[in-house]
Amino acid sequence: MRSSAALLVIFLLLQPSFFFDALSQTDVTTAPMEEKEKQALYYTIQGFVGKLWNGSELYPDPCGWTPIQGVSCDLFDSMWYVTTINIGPTYDNSLECSKKAEFSPYLFELRHLKSLSIFNCFASTNTQQTTIPADNWNKLSSSMQNLELRSNKGLLGKVPHVLGQLVNLQSLVLSNNSLTGELPRELGNLVHLKRLTLSGNQLYGNLPKSLGATLAELLILDISNNHLVGPLHSSLGGLTSLLKLDLSNNLLNGSLPLELSKLKNLTLLDLRNNNLSGAFNPSLLGMVSLQDMVLSNNPFGETIEKFDWKSLENLTYLDLSNMGLVGGIPNSITELKKLRFLSLKNNQLSGFVPAKLVDMPSLSALYINGNNLSGELGFPKDFYKRMRFASWNNPNLCYNSGAGETTGQGPIGVDECINRDGNSVHHLDLGENVSGEQTTQGFDGNVSSGSSAYPLHRFLWIAFLELVAILFLRY
Numbered sequence: 028m029r030s031s032a033a034l035l036v037i038f039l040l041l042q043p044s045f046f047f048d049a050l051s052q053t054d055v056t057t058a059p060m061e062e063k064e065k066q067a068l069y070y071t072i073q074g075f076v077g078k079l080w081n082g083s084e085l086y087p088d089p090c091g092w093t094p095i096q097g098v099s100c101d102l103f104d105s106m107w108y109v110t111t112i113n114i115g116p117t118y119d120n121s122l123e124c125s126k127k128a129e130f131s132p133y134l135f136e137l138r139h140l141k142s143l144s145i146f147n148c149f150a151s152t153n154t155q156q157t158t159i160p161a162d163n164w165n166k167l168s169s170s171m172q173n174l175e176l177r178s179n180k181g182l183l184g185k186v187p188h189v190l191g192q193l194v195n196l197q198s199l200v201l202s203n204n205s206l207t208g209e210l211p212r213e214l215g216n217l218v219h220l221k222r223l224t225l226s227g228n229q230l231y232g233n234l235p236k237s238l239g240a241t242l243a244e245l246l247i248l249d250i251s252n253n254h255l256v257g258p259l260h261s262s263l264g265g266l267t268s269l270l271k272l273d274l275s276n277n278l279l280n281g282s283l284p285l286e287l288s289k290l291k292n293l294t295l296l297d298l299r300n301n302n303l304s305g306a307f308n309p310s311l312l313g314m315v316s317l318q319d320m321v322l323s324n325n326p327f328g329e330t331i332e333k334f335d336w337k338s339l340e341n342l343t344y345l346d347l348s349n350m351g352l353v354g355g356i357p358n359s360i361t362e363l364k365k366l367r368f369l370s371l372k373n374n375q376l377s378g379f380v381p382a383k384l385v386d387m388p389s390l391s392a393l394y395i396n397g398n399n400l401s402g403e404l405g406f407p408k409d410f411y412k413r414m415r416f417a418s419w420n421n422p423n424l425c426y427n428s429g430a431g432e433t434t435g436q437g438p439i440g441v442d443e444c445i446n447r448d449g450n451s452v453h454h455l456d457l458g459e460n461v462s463g464e465q466t467t468q469g470f471d472g473n474v475s476s477g478s479s480a481y482p483l484h485r486f487l488w489i490a491f492l493e494l495v496a497i498l499f500l501r502y
C-alpha cells in the first residue's frame with residue numbers, strides 16, 4: 028500500500044504537465060521578472076522574427092524553465108533581466124528574422140542588455156531595408172558590452188554617431204552590411220573597445236583621428252573592404268595594444284606614418300590593395316612582433332635594401348608583390364628564420380638572387396617572378412622540390428643545376444645557363460612535363476596553385492585571433 032502511493036508520487040512527478048503546473052501555481056521556481064522587462068523582450072524579438080511569434084504563449088518563463096534559444100538572463104537584485112540576445116541562423120533552432128524585420132523601440136527598455144547579435148537578418152537589399160536606430164542607445168550605455176550586426180545586406184545608412192554613447196562597449200562588429208557614409212569620430216569615445224570590425228561595407232572618407240588617439244585597449248581593428256581614402260594618420264600609433272590591423276582593399280594613399288613603429292604587439296599588418304606609397308622607413312622595424320606583413324598591390328616604388336629585415340624576427344608571411352619595388356633583394360631578408368612565405372613577384376627588382384635563400388629553415392613558398400633579376404639560380408635540385416617556387420618572367424635569369432647533377436627538375440620558365448664551353452644546353456626539361464613541347468605550357472595554371480598557400484594560412488591565423496578575442500571578451 029505504501030509503496031504504491033510512492034509510485035503514484037513518482038509517476039506524477041514524471042508528468043511534465045503536473046510538474047510545471049505545480050511550479051507555476053506556487054510560483055516558487057518561476058524566475059521572477061518584472062512584467063515590463065518580459066513584455067519588452069517579447070516585443071523586441073517580435074520586431075525581428077515577426078508578429079506571428081507569440082512569446083507569452085510559447086515562453087511564459089523566458090529566464091526560467093522556458094528558455095528562448097539565443098536569449099540569456101541574469102539576476103540583479105533577485106529579479107531576472109535579459110542580458111544577451113542572438114538572432115539569426117546560427118543553430119538549427121535559432122530565431123530567424125521575418126521579411127519585415129525591424130529594430131523594435133522596446134529593445135532599449137532592456138536595461139541590463141549586455142550583448143546583442145543580429146546575424147543574416149535584414150538579408151535582402153530589396154525587401155528588408157532598414158537602418159541602425161539613430162537614438163536611444165544612451166539607455167543601454169551602462170550595460171552594453173558587445174554589439175554585433177553582421178551579414179545584413181539590407182542594413183543601410185550610416186554608422187550612427189550615437190553608438191559613441193555605448194561607453195562600456197568592448198566589441199563592435201558591423202561587418203558585411205551595406206553601411207555607407209563616413210565613420211563618426213564619436214567612435215573614439217568607446218575607450219574600452221577591444222575589437223572594432225567594420226569590414227565589408229561601403230564606408231568612405233578618412234579614418235577618424237580620434238580612433239588612434241583614444242582606443243588604447245584595442246586589439247583588433249578591421250576596416251577592410253570599404254572605400255576609405257586619404258593618408259593614415261599618425262595617431263594610429265596610439266593603438267599600442269593592437270594585435271591585428273587590417274585596412275586592406277580600400278583607397279588609402281600617402282605614406283605609412285612612422286608612428287606605426289609604436290605598435291610593438293602588432294602581429295598582423297594587412298594593407299594590401301590600396302594606393303599607399305613610399306614607406307620602408309626603418310622606424311617600421313619597431314613592429315617587432317609582426318608575423319604577417321601584407322603590403323602587396325600598393326605603388327610604393329622603393330627599394331627594400333635599406334631595411335634591416337632581420338629585426339622583424341617573427342615574420343612568417345611577407346607579401347611585397349606588385350609594389351613597384353626597385354633595387355636588389357637584400358641578404359638581410361634571408362635571415363628571417365621563421366619566414367615561410369615570401370613573395371616579391373611583379374616588381375622591378377634587379378641584380379642576383381641571393382644564394383642564401385636556400386638556407387632559410389622555414390621557407391616553403393618563394394615567388395620572385397615578374398622582375399628583372401639576372402645571373403644564375405644556383406639552388407640545388409631538392410630546393411625546387413620542397414618549395415612552391417616561381418621565377419619566370421625574369422628575362423636575364425638562368426638556372427644551373429649544379430656540378431655533378433643531371434639536368435631535369437629545373438625552375439619552370441627559366442632557361443638553363445650556357446655552359447663554360449659556350450654551348451647552350453638544351454631548353455630545360457620539365458619535371459612535370461604534362462603537355463609537352465613548349466616550356467611556356469609548363470606553367471599554365473601554376474600561379475594559382477602557388478598563391479593558394481596564403482588564403483588558408485591567413486584564414487587560420489585570423490580564426491585564431493578571433494578566437495583569442497572571443498575568449499577575451501566572453502571572460
Ligand SMILES: *[C@@H]1O[C@H](CO)[C@@H](O)[C@H](O)[C@H]1NC(C)=O
Nearest residue numbers: 078079080081082083084085
Ligand atoms: C498570444 O497568446 C496568448 C495566450 O494564448 C493570447 O492571449 C494572446 O492573444 C496571443 N497574442 C497574439 C499576438 O497572438
Ligand SMILES: *[C@@H]1O[C@H](CO)[C@@H](O)[C@H](O)[C@H]1NC(C)=O
Nearest residue numbers: 177178200202203224226227
Ligand atoms: C564577410 O564576408 C566575407 C565574404 O563572404 C567572409 O569571408 C567574411 O568572413 C565575412 N566576415 C564576417 C566578419 O562575417
Ligand SMILES: *[C@@H]1O[C@H](CO)[C@@H](O)[C@H](O)[C@H]1NC(C)=O
Nearest residue numbers: 243244266267268269291292
Ligand atoms: C603587449 O603584450 C604583452 C604580452 O602579451 C603585454 O604584457 C603588454 O601589456 C602588451 N602591451 C600593450 C601596450 O598592450
Ligand SMILES: *[C@@H]1O[C@H](CO)[C@@H](O)[C@H](O)[C@H]1NC(C)=O
Nearest residue numbers: 256257258279280281282304
Ligand atoms: C590622395 O588622394 C587624394 C584624392 O585622390 C589626393 O587629393 C591626394 O593628393 C592624394 N595624396 C597623396 C599623398 O597622394
Ligand SMILES: *[C@@H]1O[C@H](CO)[C@@H](O)[C@H](O)[C@H]1NC(C)=O
Nearest residue numbers: 278279280281301302303326
Ligand atoms: C592612386 O594614386 C595615383 C597618384 O596619386 C592616382 O593617379 C591614381 O588614380 C590612384 N588610384 C586610385 C585607385 O585611386
Ligand SMILES: *[C@@H]1O[C@H](CO)[C@@H](O)[C@H](O)[C@H]1NC(C)=O
Nearest residue numbers: 291314315316317338340341
Ligand atoms: C617572437 O616570438 C617568440 C615566440 O613566440 C617570442 O618569445 C618573442 O618575444 C617574439 N619576439 C618579439 C620581438 O616579439
Ligand SMILES: *[C@@H]1O[C@H](CO)[C@@H](O)[C@H](O)[C@H]1NC(C)=O
Nearest residue numbers: 375377378399400401402423
Ligand atoms: C634589366 O636589367 C638589365 C641588366 O641586367 C638592364 O640592362 C636592363 O635595362 C634592365 N631592364 C629593365 C626594364 O629595367
Ligand SMILES: *[C@@H]1O[C@H](CO)[C@@H](O)[C@H](O)[C@H]1NC(C)=O
Nearest residue numbers: 435456457458459460463464
Ligand atoms: C618532357 O617532354 C619531352 C618532350 O616530350 C621529353 O623528351 C622528356 O623526356 C620529358 N621529360 C620528362 C622529365 O618527362
Ligand SMILES: CC(=O)N[C@H]1CO[C@H](CO)[C@@H](O)[C@@H]1O
Nearest residue numbers: 419420470471472473474475
Ligand atoms: C605566367 C602564367 O602563365 N601565369 C598563369 C598561371 O595561372 C593563372 C591562373 O590559371 C593565370 O592567370 C596566369 O596567367
